[in-house]
Amino acid sequence: MNVYFRSKYIHFIVISITVLFVALLYFFYDARSPNSLLPHCPFHWLTKLYCPGCGTQRALSSLLHGHVKQAVGYNCLAVFSLPFLIYAAIIFTLNVFRKKQIKLQIFYTNWFPKVLLVVVLLFWVLRNIPSYPFNMLAPS
Amino acid sequence: MEQSFQQQPLVQPKNWLVESILVTLFCCLPFGIAGIVFASQVNSKFTAGDYAGAAQASKDAGKWTKIGFWIGLGVLIIYIIAIFAFGATAFWAARKDIQYR
Numbered sequence: 001m002n003v004y005f006r007s008k009y010i011h012f013i014v015i016s017i018t019v020l021f022v023a024l025l026y027f028f029y030d031a032r033s034p035n036s037l038l039p040h041c042p043f044h045w046l047t048k049l050y051c052p053g054c055g056t057q058r059a060l061s062s063l064l065h066g067h068v069k070q071a072v073g074y075n076c077l078a079v080f081s082l083p084f085l086i087y088a089a090i091i092f093t094l095n096v097f098r099k100k101q102i103k104l105q106i107f108y109t110n111w112f113p114k115v116l117l118v119v120v121l122l123f124w125v126l127r128n129i130p131s132y133p134f135n136m137l138a139p140s
Numbered sequence: 141m142e143q144s145f146q147q148q149p150l151v152q153p154k155n156w157l158v159e160s161i162l163v164t165l166f167c168c169l170p171f172g173i174a175g176i177v178f179a180s181q182v183n184s185k186f187t188a189g190d191y192a193g194a195a196q197a198s199k200d201a202g203k204w205t206k207i208g209f210w211i212g213l214g215v216l217i218i219y220i221i222a223i224f225a226f227g228a229t230a231f232w233a234a235r236k237d238i239q240y241r
Contacts (some may be wrong), residue, residue: 038221053164075165088158104158107155107179112157113176114180117177121171
């Protein structure tokens with residue numbers, strides 16, 4: 001029991017430090033600058049196509065500087081999944097510090113993962129179509 | 141974690157959905173998408189009463205998410221090493237006044 005709780009705290013501390021480090025990195029080291037040394041997507045490098053995650057780093061930098069509209073332009077999937085991720089982070093934090101464990105309700109419904117899968121796959125295909133309504137989904 | 145599953149077999153196993161979303165967004169996508177597929181199986185099999193199937197799907201979801209995470213981290217580390225090697229070479233060349241082109 002004791003070991004389990006201790007590993008939970010270590011988990012929490014490691015994740016918090018990582019998140020803080022990533023936030024500071026993307027705030028002070030702007031991923032939007034064209035000659036940034038941050039890693040590029042290996043899928044985009046190999047195929048010249050966009051993956052569902054392409055633009056997340058630039059979106060992160062613009063979000064941290066308060067440019068929400070620009071962030072949506074870089075990767076709208078990342079921006080719209082942010083509320084869910086924040087919700088998950090809050091529940092995770094509560095579970096670390098309280099004895100009563102809460103389940104992430106929507107994540108355990110039958111429909112949510114299926115809808116998410118369809119959204120991710122559609123987003124992946126649509127953002128690679130190089131014509132007007134769809135090219136708004138490509139990172140820009 | 142595994143002990144608590146054995147004591148209470150009716151607790152829905154962890155579905156790794158949040159981790160899969162993170163892996164999908166921060167590159168190494170096929171693994172993140174595999175994670176989402178298995179996460180959906182965890183939920184639907186559990187509601188259908190297939191507890192063993194749900195536990196197996198949970199294991200698979202965890203496996204693919206972890207594979208995606210470690211490959212992503214590996215790519216990142218190789219990238220950083222490459223950047224440093226490139227930078228060091230450029231620095232050395234500049235100091236020695238060597239021009240490669």
